[in-house]
Amino acid sequence: MTNNPDTDYSQALAEGWRPIREVARITGVNAVTLRAWERRYSLIVPHRTAKGHRLYSPDQILRIKHILTWLNRGVSVSQVKPLLDSAPAYHEPVDNDWQAWRQALTRAISELSERKLDDNVNQVMSLYPARTLCKQLLIPLISDLEQRWQGQFGMQLERAFFNSWLRSKLGARIYHNNRSVSGAPVLLINQSSQPFEGGYG
Numbered sequence: 448m449t450n451n452p453d454t455d456y457s458q459a460l461a462e463g464w465r466p467i468r469e470v471a472r473i474t475g476v477n478a479v480t481l482r483a484w485e486r487r488y489s490l491i492v493p494h495r496t497a498k499g500h501r502l503y504s505p506d507q508i509l510r511i512k513h514i515l516t517w518l519n520r521g522v523s524v525s526q527v528k529p530l531l532d533s534a535p536a537y538h539e540p541v542d543n544d545w546q547a548w549r550q551a552l553t554r555a556i557s558e559l560s561e562r563k564l565d566d567n568v569n570q571v572m573s574l575y576p577a578r579t580l581c582k583q584l585l586i587p588l589i590s591d592l593e594q595r596w597q598g599q600f601g602m603q604l605e606r607a608f609f610n611s612w613l614r615s616k617l618g619a620r621i622y623h624n625n626r627s628v629s630g631a632p633v634l635l636i637n638q639s640s641q642p643f644e645g646g647y648g
Contacts, residue, residue: 456496459502463504463505464494464502464503464504465502465503465508466500466501466502466503467481467482467493467500467501467503470503470507470508470511473508474508474511474512474515475515475576475578476511476515476576477576479573480573480574480575480576481501481511483573483574484514484524484574487574488524488525488527488528489528490510490514490524490527490528490531491503491507491510491511491514493507510531513531514527514531515576515579517530517531518575518576518579518583519578519579519582521545521583523544523545524574524575525544545583545584545587548567548571548584549584549587549588549591551563551567552564552567552568552584552588553588553591553592553595555567556592556605556608556609557605559604559605559608561608561612564612565616568616571584592606592609
């Protein structure tokens, strides 16, 4: 089966090949992101069946986990492939584009441009898992914004704009996730006395 996963789909599964939905469940990387990694960066190139379905080998699933390790260390997705393809060794941290993303988002927020903010976030969301996105982009961004807003005259509008956008974005994501998964729904409760706080902790 290792030579031709098309011969028998059930045999392929028995030998460890997995469809994209299962790989997404195993690794925590959604199917949209897996396809983007394949199309844009050739990080993972799954076997395609005669009907066009993607099948991933156990080695490819392990490779996805290695990709996540690099991303969680702060390496940007565009710089992962050379690290994966080189011999196993210690690598110095490489430059990444998280700072550029944060600057682009801060610029969109300062312009009160919901479209620019949405476009930038949607683009980066298609490339990174949610956990990495929060750790490397959103949490540092929020920290930067809190410093920017502290004691600055006229920043209340910018803060209100961002808080409103973030609440809407998170609400929409949770709503769609709750409709697409079979587990228990997620319920968020604000225990603050404020209608919505920017603490995000």
